[in-house]
Amino acid sequence: MSQEKTKAMIAEVFSDIAEGVKSGSFGKKVKIGLTILGSEHGIEEMVNAAELAASKYKDFNIVLIGSKVETDLELIEVENAEEGHKLMTSMLEKGEIQGCVTQHFDFPIGVSTVGKVVTPARGKEMILATTTGTASLNRVEGMVMNAISGLAVAKSNGIKNPKIGILNIEGARQVERILKDLKDGGYEIDFAESLRADGGCVLRGNDLLFGTPDVMVCDSLTGNIMVKMLSSFSTGGSYETVGAGYGPGVGKDYDKLINIVSRASGAPLIAEAIKYCADCAKGNVLDVARDEFKKAKKSGLDGLIQKLLDKQKPAAAEEEVKMPPKKVVTFSIAGVDILDLEDACKALWKKDIYSESGMGCTGPVILVNEADGEKAIEALKEAEFIQG
Secondary structure, eight states, X not given: OOHHHXXXXXXXXXXXXXXXXXXXXXTOOEEXXXXXXXXXTOHHHHHHHHHHHHHHOOSEEEEEEESOOOOSSEEEEOXXXXXXXXXXXHHHHHTSOSEEEEESOOOOTTEEEEEEEEETTTTXXXXXXXXXXXXXXSHHHXXXXXXXXXXXXXXXXXXXXXXXXXXXXXXXXXXXXHHHHHHHTTOOOEEOOOSSTTXXXXXXXXXXXXXXXXXXXXXXXXXXXXXXXXXXXXGXXXXXXXXXXXXXXXXXXXXXXXXXXXXXXXXXXXXXXXXXXXXXXXXXXXXXXXXXXXXXHHTTHHHHHHHHHHHHSXXXXXXXXXXXXXOOOOEEEEOOOGGGHHHHHHHHHHTTOOEEEEEETTEEEEEEOGGGXXXXXXXXXXXXXXXX
16 A cells, blocks of 8 residues: 555544534444335335445444334344324433434424435435425515524535525525525525626526535525425436435424325435435534524524515505506616515605516516606615615
């Protein structure tokens, strides 16, 4: 063996020791559970996934929870999937396992799962926040919470300064405003920049395929569709092969590391989901999430959410606003959320600026006369419909 290779091996050993001391896990491996009942592809597929993960990765142990099968892996027998979930929960609470991968688990409101996909344009891993569960019954609040959860997962998985992007869906502009106000309040957050010419952190479908951000924020229903599409596009949808599944359930006070896969997930994806769960366990993702939510609260999160909710409350008697005389509208103003279009137009009418709502190729727009363009922009900034 050459002197260079020997030095490299010694350096790697010392690096592993240092990392173990830092994380407090030196000398022991995390143990990750896998419930094997309930897959549309059968128990053998689940066992194959665990054995594949065990052969590829040596830095964690796996225990199977399910009916009796032939395997060299540790197995705890249960009668059915419901019993498996009960045992999984008990083992997590007792610390017998540090995380578990399972299917179709009901999280409480306030908890949603942070998935990990492989984007097709560059084969880049990207965190998708979120994919199942519900962080809040309010769409915009939920997406803001998803952003914080996504950052926590990214950091626990070794991304020191994750860049965040917001998928261009309903509510995206409101989420952008709140996150930027949160940053102004002291919360550390870096925004990705779209690869498209118009830039910005509200990202298009192209950015989703390319993997522009480290963390892509969306609502969980959209995220669920995206993770299914990206994981099973090449198989026609019946067998998910690519990525690491729907990820860990994260909330500001949630205390169990449970990663989700679909009943349509195949062995290659489930093996990566087990690895993803182990990485989250070693990175203390639930502690990181708790810390991130505390930092966000200190930076004004509660006040920003309350301001959002107050704004969305229906008025006791809606003020009638008279529309100014019509003008030719050729000046477009982007950046207003689709949920705010009607109110934004009325805000301009109050200023005696004629406006109409429209939809451009990049999203919703407000249309005004060229002569009123700058005045309209200032009015919308003042009313907080667009960024100042």
